[in-house]
Every structure is written in structure tokens, then in C-alpha cells.
Amino acid sequence: MEERYARVVAALEKRGIKAIYVPDKEGAQQELLERIPAGASVGIGGSMTIQELEVEEALAAKGCEVVWHWRAPSPDQIDPLRRRALGCDFYLASSNALTEDGRLVNIDGTGNRVMGMVYGPRRVILVVGVNKLAADLGAALDRIRREACPANARRLKRKTPCAATGQCNDCNSPDRMCQVTTIIEGKPSSTDLEVILVGEKLGY
Numbered sequence: 548m549e550e551r552y553a554r555v556v557a558a559l560e561k562r563g564i565k566a567i568y569v570p571d572k573e574g575a576q577q578e579l580l581e582r583i584p585a586g587a588s589v590g591i592g593g594s595m596t597i598q599e600l601e602v603e604e605a606l607a608a609k610g611c612e613v614v615w616h617w618r619a620p621s622p623d624q625i626d627p628l629r630r631r632a633l634g635c636d637f638y639l640a641s642s643n644a645l646t647e648d649g650r651l652v653n654i655d656g657t658g659n660r661v662m663g664m665v666y667g668p669r670r671v672i673l674v675v676g677v678n679k680l681a682a683d684l685g686a687a688l689d690r691i692r693r694e695a696c697p698a699n700a701r702r703l704k705r706k707t708p709c710a711a712t713g714q715c716n717d718c719n720s721p722d723r724m725c726q727v728t729t730i731i732e733g734k735p736s737s738t739d740l741e742v743i744l745v746g747e748k749l750g751y
């Protein structure tokens with residue numbers, strides 16, 4: 548493991564957040580599936596990383612119930628599924644950024660994803676590609692506004708300045724997707740929080 552990644556893992560652990568490093572997506576899949584027992588319910592937040600991991604089928608094959616609003620059968624089911632996911636045994640998501648001193652920085656438009664990370668399911672596993680690493684808090688927020696928000700806004704067809712120009716102008720748009728910003732500084736007291744740091748690009 549590169550020294551930089553080892554430092555990030557140690558920084559997370561110092562904050563009471565479990566952390567491991569795996570070199571690739573296959574390693575992350577394996578670690579996830581080892582942690583989630585057969586029959587568990589698994590909520591998933593909006594996450595390109597978890598989608599790229601392609602673990603849904605394997606979880607279903609273990610008899611797990613997967614609750615993910617991205618798979619809602621109709622638009623009116625999206626909100627109920629977001630809320631149900633917060634009552635599952637496990638919650639899976641990524642993080643928009645991870646600082647080198649172990650802080651997890653996220654933005655959210657609805658708030659369900661950042662809520663699920665800190666107080667909802669008792670076990671939370673965040674899978675974070677090394678493309679999400681940032682030197683410090685300022686760099687983390689910069690990366691979110693420069694890389695995560697424009698790409699997500701385009702994917703979701705939001706009418707925000709960042710979708711049109713790739714630049715944040717601290718908008719007040721009704722479609723704004725960064726209504727809530729969270730910084731996880733340490734393990735939330737009622738949540739078993741773990742980060743799987745993956746040595747390749749995942750999500751954005």
C-alpha cells in the first residue's frame with residue numbers, strides 16, 4: 548500500500564472510524580460481501596461508487612433485502628424507499644471527499660444520504676475510491692464543487708449553474724444539490740462506521 552493511503556487509513560482509525568485499504572474494486576466487493584450476513588437488510592444511498600461495485604445481485608443471492616431508491620419502480624416510491632433505507636441493518640454509500648487527516652466531507656440535496664451515514668442503520672460502510680482524497684477541508688469542498696456537483700447535476704438533469712458551466716457560483720437554485728454539507732470528524736456514537744479505501748477511481 549502506498550504510504551499516503553496508509554496515512555489516511557491510520558487517520559480514520561485515530562478518529563474511531565474503522566478503515567481498511569484494498570487495491571481494487573474486486574477487493575472492495577469481497578470485503579463488503581464478507582461483512583454483510585445472509586438475510587440482512589441493506590439500504591443504499593445515491594452512489595455511483597456502489598453502483599459501479601455491482602454488489603446488488605450478490606447480496607440478493609445471499610437472501611439480503613436491498614433497499615435502494617435508485618431502483619424505485621415508480622417516482623412516487625423514491626421517497627418511501629429513501630426513508631426505508633434508513634431503517635435497514637446496513638447502509639452503503641461513498642463519500643464525496645475524504646481528507647488526508649480522515650474527515651469525510653459530503654454534500655446532499657435531500658439529506659437522506661448524509662443522514663444514513665451518521666444516524667440510521669447501525670452499520671455503515673463507505674466505499675471510497677482514491678480519486679476522492681483531498682489534502683484538507685478546503686480542497687475537499689473544492690473537489691466536491693468542481694468534480695462531484697457538476698457531474699451529478701448533469702446526470703440528474705438539474706438546472707444548476709454547475710451543470711451548465713462546470714463551475715459553482717454558490718447558487719440559490721431550487722435544483723441546488725448541495726443544500727446540506729456534512730463533515731464527519733469522528734465515529735458517530737451510535738453508528739459502527741467503516742471506510743473501505745479503494746486504490747482506484749470509483750464514482751466522482
Ligand code: SF4
Nearest residue numbers: 696709715716718724
Ligand atoms: S451551489 Fe449551485 S452551482 Fe454550486 S455546486 Fe451547488 S448546485 Fe452547483
